[in-house]
Amino acid sequence: MAFFSDDLLEAAEALLDACRAKSLRLTTAESCTGGLIASLMTEIPGSSDVVGRGFVTYSNEAKQEMLGVRAETLAAHGAVSGETAREMAAGALARAGQDAHLAVAVTGVAGPGGGSAEKPVGTVWLAVAAAGGETAASRRHLDGDRAEIRRAAVECAVAMLRAAAGRAG
Numbered sequence: 001m002a003f004f005s006d007d008l009l010e011a012a013e014a015l016l017d018a019c020r021a022k023s024l025r026l027t028t029a030e031s032c033t034g035g036l037i038a039s040l041m042t043e044i045p046g047s048s049d050v051v052g053r054g055f056v057t058y059s060n061e062a063k064q065e066m067l068g069v070r071a072e073t074l075a076a077h078g079a080v081s082g083e084t085a086r087e088m089a090a091g092a093l094a095r096a097g098q099d100a101h102l103a104v105a106v107t108g109v110a111g112p113g114g115g116s117a118e119k120p121v122g123t124v125w126l127a128v129a130a131a132g133g134e135t136a137a138s139r140r141h142l143d144g145d146r147a148e149i150r151r152a153a154v155e156c157a158v159a160m161l162r163a164a165a166g167r168a169g
Contacts (some may be wrong), residue, residue: 003151003155004043004151005121008154009043009044015165016046018162018166019102020049020050022040022165022168024101025051025052026041027054027055027092027093028054029057029067029089029092029105029108030054030055030106031057031079032109033090036154037104037154047116052096052100053100057088059100060074060079066091067088067092069088080108080119084136085106085137086127088107089103089129093130103128104126104160106156107124107125108122108123108138111146122149124141125138126140126156130167136164
C-alpha cells in the first residue's frame with residue numbers, strides 16, 4: 001500500500017501546477033512529519049522546478065541551528081507552538097534565499113507518547129511564510145495513530161500552501 005493516497009498526490013500536483021503558473025518555488029521545514037511533505041512533492045515527476053530544498057529539524061538544536069529558531073522561543077513556548085512554527089517557516093524561507101517564495105513548517109506531537117494536558121497527542125502547528133508577506137500559523141488537533149496524524153499534517157500543509165500560492169503574485 002502506498003503511503004500517499006491518490007487524493008493527496010492529486011492535491012500535491014495541483015499545488016505544483018499553481019506554483020508553476022506563478023513561477024513560485026517552495027521549501028519545507030519539518031519536525032513531526034520528518035520530511036514527508038518534501039517526499040510527497042518529490043514523488044511527482046518534474047517537481048524540481050518548484051521544490052528547491054527541505055529542512056528536517058526534529059530536535060530543538062536542529063531548529064535553532066538550521067532555521068534560526070530562537071532558544072528563547074523554545075524555552076517560553078516549546079517546540080510545539082505557533083511561535084516556533086512561525087520561526088521555522090520564516091527561517092526556512094530566509095535560508096533558502098532566492099530558491100523559495102513560500103515555506104511551510106510543521107511541528108507537533110504525533111504520538112503515541114509525548115503528549116501533555118496542554119499539548120495532547122495530535123496537536124500540530126503549521127505555518128506558511130511568503131516572501132514579502134506575512135507568516136500565518138494554524139493549530140490543528142489531528143486524530144488517529146502516529147501514521148494517521150503525520151499524514152493528516154501533510155494534508156494540512158498542502159492545503160495551506162495551495163491557499164498561499166493562490167494569494168501570491
